[in-house]
Amino acid sequence: MGPKVKTMEVFPVAGYDSMTLTLSGCHSPYFTRNIVVLTDDAGHTGIGEIHGGEYTRQQLESYIPHVVGQPITDYRRVVNQLRHLNGKKADDTGEGIQGLDISQLKYVVQSETAVECALMDLLGKFLELPVAALLGDGIQRRDVEFLGYLFYIEDTHKTDLPYLQDDDDSDDWGKLRRLPAMTPKAIVKEAKAAQNRYGFKNFKLKGGVLDPELEMQTVKALHDAFPAAHINIDPNGAWSEATAIALVNKYKAAVTYMEDPCGPENGYSGRETLSEFKQATHVPVATNMIATDWRQFQHASALKSVDIVLADPHFWGLHGSIRMAQLLNDWGMTWGSHSNNHFDITLATYAQVAAAAPGHITPVDTHYIWQDGQGLLKQSPEIRDGHIHVSDAPGLGVEIDMDKLHAANDLYKKIDPMYYDRDDARSMQYLIPGWQYDSKKPALVR
Numbered sequence: 430m431g432p433k434v435k436t437m438e439v440f441p442v443a444g445y446d447s448m449t450l451t452l453s454g455c456h457s458p459y460f461t462r463n464i465v466v467l468t469d470d471a472g473h474t475g476i477g478e479i480h481g482g483e484y485t486r487q488q489l490e491s492y493i494p495h496v497v498g499q500p501i502t503d504y505r506r507v508v509n510q511l512r513h514l515n516g517k518k519a520d521d522t523g524e525g526i527q528g529l530d531i532s533q534l535k536y537v538v539q540s541e542t543a544v545e546c547a548l549m550d551l552l553g554k555f556l557e558l559p560v561a562a563l564l565g566d567g568i569q570r571r572d573v574e575f576l577g578y579l580f581y582i583e584d585t586h587k588t589d590l591p592y593l594q595d596d597d598d599s600d601d602w603g604k605l606r607r608l609p610a611m612t613p614k615a616i617v618k619e620a621k622a623a624q625n626r627y628g629f630k631n632f633k634l635k636g637g638v639l640d641p642e643l644e645m646q647t648v649k650a651l652h653d654a655f656p657a658a659h660i661n662i663d664p665n666g667a668w669s670e671a672t673a674i675a676l677v678n679k680y681k682a683a684v685t686y687m688e689d690p691c692g693p694e695n696g697y698s699g700r701e702t703l704s705e706f707k708q709a710t711h712v713p714v715a716t717n718m719i720a721t722d723w724r725q726f727q728h729a730s731a732l733k734s735v736d737i738v739l740a741d742p743h744f745w746g747l748h749g750s751i752r753m754a755q756l757l758n759d760w761g762m763t764w765g766s767h768s769n770n771h772f773d774i775t776l777a778t779y780a781q782v783a784a785a786a787p788g789h790i791t792p793v794d795t796h797y798i799w800q801d802g803q804g805l806l807k808q809s810p811e812i813r814d815g816h817i818h819v820s821d822a823p824g825l826g827v828e829i830d831m832d833k834l835h836a837a838n839d840l841y842k843k844i845d846p847m848y849y850d851r852d853d854a855r856s857m858q859y860l861i862p863g864w865q866y867d868s869k870k871p872a873l874v875r
């Protein structure tokens with residue numbers, strides 16, 4: 430039967446973030462995650478990372494009696510059982526995040542996938558194989574490309590919130606990521622600094638912040654500065670279909686694909702508007718909003734609404750994300766992964782999953798560059814030349830640093846509980862008093 434799980438612990442953790450902007454508002458000074466640490470009776474430790482918040486932490490805690498004592502080789506049965514433990518909650522609208530309602534994100538996130546990850550880490554260590562070798566048809570590539578994820582950044586001095594400053598003056602990226610960047614010129618500077626440190630070949634700009642025309646001017650500036658790079662922009666469905674079509678036709682030469690350029694409007698779902706957008710522009714569409722489960726995906730594919738599904742393993746599971754990657758590859762579509770703010774365990778997980786995704790995949794999203802230096806591992810995976818190399822090291826190929834984990838857990842306990850669940854309106858209200866989220870209005874357009 431192989432080793433059995435000896436212990437399972439759940440650590441809610443916090444880290445620092447920049448004052449980055451998005452449709453849902455402005456990132457808080459802190460972000461939170463939940464870390465699962467398993468040990469087995471062979472003496473190995475397995476880890477998994479997932480979104481923060483008490484809802485997810487409580488779900489994970491409730492899994493402990495169902496995981497401890499179980500054979501790691503039978504982990505699929507264990508994870509499947511967890512999947513069915515928690516029923517639908519009263520305030521789960523079933524809408525998912527197609528309107529980017531951040532309060533619904535916890536229902537799109539599947540907490541058992543953190544346990545799946547930790548169990549696969551243990552199994553990989555037992556079998557002396559990387560997690561990627563245990564997924565789908567095994568390792569498809571050794572070097573996984575990540576994209577440079579760019580954000581507009583606000584001036585922290587407009588708030589009295591404890592945003593991190595001066596935490597890394599080792600290079601331009603370390604400095605610039607905490608400073609305001611609101612213009613095309615500043616975003617190009619941000620991109621150059623990120624490229625100098627990480628070697629990114631391709632970039633994504635988080636949109637849904639300024640007037641759409643201004644954001645497309647930023648995309649054009651990026652294209653002019655990096656003519657060989659693939660540039661995509663993600664306004665999280667904020668633009669009307671008509672605006673998205675007009676702007677993308679105008680700036681077609683600058684974009685490689687569009688991520689959720691429009692969403693639900695006038696009674697039509699995002700699956701319908703994106704289908705029409707694609708017919709009108711012939712520009713490929715990526716999504717992490719309108720296909721976050723298999724039922725949504727069925728409708729999105731029937732309508733030909735998307736070309737690239739950003740199948741985040743935290744939403745789909747590690748096996749689920751690869752099941753999607755295989756299907757997309759067979760159907761001539763493209764796999765990628767979405768991300769939220771995360772620590773380095775997630776970075777290692779993305780690298781393993783992407784290494785097992787067949788065919789042509791799109792560079793993987795990561796927020797990690799905004800958190801670089803706050804890792805929980807003895808050695809964080811390194812993005813070099815825009816890629817992370819997946820070696821033969823077993824499991825996730827990384828080792829948890831318990832001192833760093835406890836420090837991040839202490840920070841979680843120290844911060845105001847109002848930070849436990851992501852709320853991007855709070856910081857935004859320092860910029861625009863009384864600011865309220867509107868899925869159809871860019872954050873600074875009020």
Ligand SMILES: O=C([O-])C(=O)C[C@H](O)[C@@H](O)C(=O)[O-]
Binds near residue numbers: 451665
């Ligand atoms: O691709 C995306 O939609 C994301 O990365 C979602 C995130 O929540 C992003 O908008 C953010 O960090 O503000």
Ligand SMILES: [Mg+2]
Binds near residue numbers: 663689717718
């Ligand atoms: Mg997106």
